[in-house]
Amino acid sequence: MTAARPCIGVTIGFDNRRDGVFTLRRDYLRSVEAAGGLPLVLAPGQPSDAPALLDRVQGLLLTGGSDVDPALYGEAPHPRLGKVFRDRDDFELALCREALDRDLPILGICRGHQVLNVATGGTLIQDIPSDLSGGEVHDSERDRWERSHDVRILPGTRLREVLGKDRVAVNSFHHQAVKDVGRGLRVSAVSGDGAVVEGIEAEASRFVLGVQWHPESFWNQPESFSGLFEALVHEGAGP
Numbered sequence: 001m002t003a004a005r006p007c008i009g010v011t012i013g014f015d016n017r018r019d020g021v022f023t024l025r026r027d028y029l030r031s032v033e034a035a036g037g038l039p040l041v042l043a044p045g046q047p048s049d050a051p052a053l054l055d056r057v058q059g060l061l062l063t064g065g066s067d068v069d070p071a072l073y074g075e076a077p078h079p080r081l082g083k084v085f086r087d088r089d090d091f092e093l094a095l096c097r098e099a100l101d102r103d104l105p106i107l108g109i110c111r112g113h114q115v116l117n118v119a120t121g122g123t124l125i126q127d128i129p130s131d132l133s134g135g136e137v138h139d140s141e142r143d144r145w146e147r148s149h150d151v152r153i154l155p156g157t158r159l160r161e162v163l164g165k166d167r168v169a170v171n172s173f174h175h176q177a178v179k180d181v182g183r184g185l186r187v188s189a190v191s192g193d194g195a196v197v198e199g200i201e202a203e204a205s206r207f208v209l210g211v212q213w214h215p216e217s218f219w220n221q222p223e224s225f226s227g228l229f230e231a232l233v234h235e236g237a238g239p
Contacts, residue, residue: 100205148170
C-alpha cells in the first residue's frame with residue numbers, strides 16, 4: 001500500500017483588482033506536489049477556524065501577496081503602504097500562531113515570511129526604498145524565475161542545512177522586509193549587501209523557516225529551491 005502523502009495547507013490571498021476574488025499562483029501548488037506533498041488550499045476565513053483547519057494538515061505554507069496591516073505591529077501606515085486585506089492578515093496570523101503552538105512545520109514565503117515575523121511579535125520595514133538608502137533593488141520587474149541579487153545564508157542555520165549553500169542568487173518582488181525579529185526567531189539569511197533580512201527561522205521548533213524571495217517560482221527550472229519544499233513535506237510526514 002502506498003503511504004499517504006503529507007497534506008500541506010497553502011494560504012491564498014485576495015485579488016487586488018477584482019473585489020471578492022481569491023488568487024494564488026500555481027507555482028506554490030506545483031512545488032508542494034513535486035516535493036511529494038498534497039496541497040490543500042486554505043482561503044481566508046474566520047480566525048477561530050484555525051485549529052479545525054490545522055487538524056486536517058501536516059504542514060503550513062504561508063504564501064506571498066499584499067502588505068500586512070502595520071496596525072498589527074503597532075505602527076501607523078507608511079505613505080507607500082500597499083493595499084491591505086485585514087481579513088487575510090487576521091486569518092493567517094491565527095493559523096501561524098496555532099501552528100507554532102502545535103510545532104507544525106511551517107514555510108513562509110515573501111509575505112508569509114513577514115507574517116511569521118509579525119505573528120511572533122516582530123515588526124516590518126514598510127517601504128525599503130524609503131527606509132533604506134542605496135543598496136540592492138528588491139522589487140524587480142523581471143520574470144518570476146529570473147534572479148535579481150545574492151543572499152548570504154548564515155552558518156549553523158537550518159536554512160544552510162536545507163539548501164547546502166552559503167550563498168544563493170534569488171528572485172525578488174517585495175518592497176517590505178523584516179525589521180525587528182520576532183520572539184523565538186533568528187536571522188538565517190541576509191541580502192548580499194547585508195541590508196535586508198532574507199531568512200528567519202525558529203530555533204526551538206521542528207521546522208519553521210521564512211524566506212523573503214520566491215522559491216516556488218523555480219519548481220520547473222533546472223536549478224531550483226526544491227529542498228525547502230522537500231524539507232517541509234518530509235517534516236510533515238513525521239518520524
